[in-house]
Amino acid sequence: MFSQKLLIRLKNAFNIVVLTGAGVSAESGVPTFRGKDGLWKDKEVEKLATLEALEEDPKLFWEFYSWRRQLLKEIKPNFAHFSMVDIENYFEDFTLITQNVDNLHTVAGNRKVLELHGNITRNRCLRCDHIVPMEQSAGQEIPYCDKCGNIMKPDVILFGEALNEKILRKAQTASAECEVFFSIGTSSVVEPAASLPYIAKGNGAYLVEINTEETPLSENADEVIRIPASKALTGLVMILDRIR
Structure with missing residues (x-):
């Protein structure tokens, strides 16, 4: 499922970034509104x-x-959400950037979450x-x-609104500094989130896309995994348990 090149990177990596989109929460039953x-x-x-x-x-x-x-x-977190909690524990510096507003990453237990599009469980x-x-x-x-x-x-963030600049800058900085960048379940068309993988790759990161469908990012990724996020990430946790 995962290449030897990726496993070598993960074995020695200090800094990992994961970007998630609607496809991750869709496995829990959250509507994608598409x-x-x-x-x-x-x-x-x-x-x-x-x-x-x-x-x-x-x-x-x-x-x-x-x-x-x-x-x-x-709606409850699914295996993909819980696997990302496990993955976070394997690395010194792990940043989870999400376009989802459903709070499921935090409910699952991830500690360092940048919510690009906000959180529906709060009012402002x-x-x-x-x-x-x-x-x-x-x-x-x-x-x-x-x-x-x-x-x-x-x-x-409602349609037509700008993102929170402070959160966006943190996401851009994390992307620029990471060694491996995972784009998971996102259409890779909504900006500025769609630019984050390119920032990572432009600074030397190994770029992995996990998505059941082809996206504009696919041809630029170093590795593409065409299975649901829950299956891919549970498999990745098992591998990390052996190599980390």
Whole structure:
């Protein structure tokens, strides 16, 4: 499954970066909101998950996100998530960068997680940036900030919003400094996350893609694994147990 060249790299590596996308959480049953999953109540998710939608119809906006949160309450981390916890323990410097907002990496037990697109289990004030756990707003049809009284949004990056610059810089720095970079379950088209593997490879990292489908990154990867993340990573943990 994994090449000898990769195993040699992993045996001696100090610094590892993993980038995860929707394909990892899809194995737990989290909707990808692509294709047939791109609609909710006959409305396009890309138009619902915007600041404009929140301003125009806050009740509908929050109904959608309350539905998403309720869905996630029933969803648990899968073998891919738990395997990444094990993998983190094998390396001195391990950074997990995720495009997912479902909090499953943290629930599974990963310690160093950079959430590029935020975390749906928190709310953020649109005016003062005050952040609270979603439980603090339980029972409110439309959450309002307890500091300034302004309306809140989920602490996620909505369509059209810029990423948190501090988190993005950390992700870029980690990518530039790593020895092996894994791109797992991501479409490799959403920027700026899609550029991170190229930053890693440009600085000498060995680039591995784990994805059941071909992506724009595939032809540039040093190694491509075409099986589900859960199967690939459980196998990788068994190998690391022997060589580390």
